[in-house]
Amino acid sequence: MLGVPASLPEGWNVGAPDPTDRFDVARLTHLLRAHERHGRGWAGSGVDDVLVEVSEHGLRTRENVVVRDPSGEIQAWGSVHDRSVGRMLFVHVVRRDLPAGVADACSDVLIAWAEAQAREVGAAxxxxxxxxxxGAFAGDERQARWLAGAGFERVRTWWQMSRSVDPEEATLVESPERWEADGVVIRLVRRTGAGLPDEGDLREAHDVLESAFADHFNSSEETFEEFLHRLREDPGHRWDHWWLAELVDEGAEPQPVAALIGTVSESTGGQDGSYVAYLGVLEAARGRGVAKRLLRTVIADAAARGRDRVGLEVDADSPTGAAGLYTSMGWVTRYVTQSWHRDVPVG
Structure with missing residues (x-):
């Protein structure tokens, strides 16, 4: 799409990373971790997170570009993901200690490539x-300057929250696998005889989350197949971290009204944690304490597994009051991120 832009220094070139080359994968991992350390003080990503973006499996819904210096070393990386209808995610990483002019040129390449990809994805x-x-970490002035200069608009702020977990909290609920109180059942998705999750339960979780988030910021319709494929790509995905909440009022069939999907946050040098990837409650069931019950369940599950924390993300501008619930239950903000958007005409 781009060739070699004139703004790059002599000998630099643009191409695709090789997911089978361990040096390319290691370099991308190094760039991503350095980006995270600068933005929030520590790195959390690893090789598996990079492979989600660049592996053959990941390329079903993604494309990647890299900028290399004359020695062949990767100095900048861009990745786009056809996330759902009308929404393309863009990863933009440039080596932190490049000279300003070279870093600016690398950023220009990544953004121009992403614009071209947006036209391709939109046309398809x-x-x-x-x-x-x-996205950008709050306080990353370089990233904000590049995005604003390219016509992106900062549209949302997100609090990245965490709550410590004590071993004694394994008794917060009767059993993380299933418990009931006041006409509400919290349970894991069922398993078939082969140990696989019940498709009916998975579809219920998808339907609940699609409905619960329909009026939320930047919601975009996602098919069941897209939803399942994307979540299974997460290195922390586990089937025994999917919960449904059902109303079981007397005389009525169980009615799914909420879902929580969790993942594992693996640590290289300490205890693992749990992460709440999704928590959605249907409007008709709000006010019955369903969300709080699901959160107590994931805390108890983390404690039973010997984990030391549960993390989640909350929209700082959400009108639902979710942040107040999380704060009241012990969650605190560890760092802040931002969403930046740009609409690209496809024609």
Whole structure:
């Protein structure tokens, strides 16, 4: 799409990373971890997170570009992900200690490439406009300058929250696998005889989350197949971290009204943690303490597994009051991120 932009220094070139080359994968991991350390003080990503973006499996819904110096070393990396209808996620990472002019040129390459990808993705989906959705750590002035200069708009702030877990909290609920109180059952998704999750339960979770988030910021319809494929790509995905909440009022069939999908946050030098990837409650069931029950369940589950924390993300501008619930239950903000959007005309 781009060739070699004139703004790059002589001998630099643009191409695709090789997911079978361990040096390319190691370099991408190093760049991503350095980006995280600068933005929030520590690195959490590893090789598995990079492979989600660049592996053959990941390339079903993604494309990647890298900028190399004359020695062949990767100095900048861009990745786009056709996340759902009208929403394309964009990863934008440039080596932190490059000279300013070279770093600016690398950023220009990544953004121009992402714009071209947006037109391709939007055309394939039959859209007139394709959104590019990217992020930045709060306080990263370089990233904000690049995005604002390229026509992106900062549209949302997110609190990345964490709560410590004590071993005694394994008794917060009767059993994380299933418990009931006041006409509400919290249970794990069922398993078939082969140990696989019950498809009916998975579809219930998808339907609940699609409905619960329909009126939330930047919600975009996602098919069941897209939803399942994307979640299974997460290195922390586990089937025994999917919960459903059902109303079982007397005389009525159980009615799914909420879902929580968790993942494992693995640590290289300490205890693992749990992470709440999704928590959605249907409007008709709000006010019955369903969300709080699901959160108590994931805390108890983490404690029973010997984990030391549960993390989650909350929309700082959400009108639902979710942040107040999390704070009241012990969650605190560890760092802050931002969403930046740009709409690209497809034609």
């Amino acid at each position: 989906r039959g859209l007139e406009t394709q959104q590019i959705d990217t």
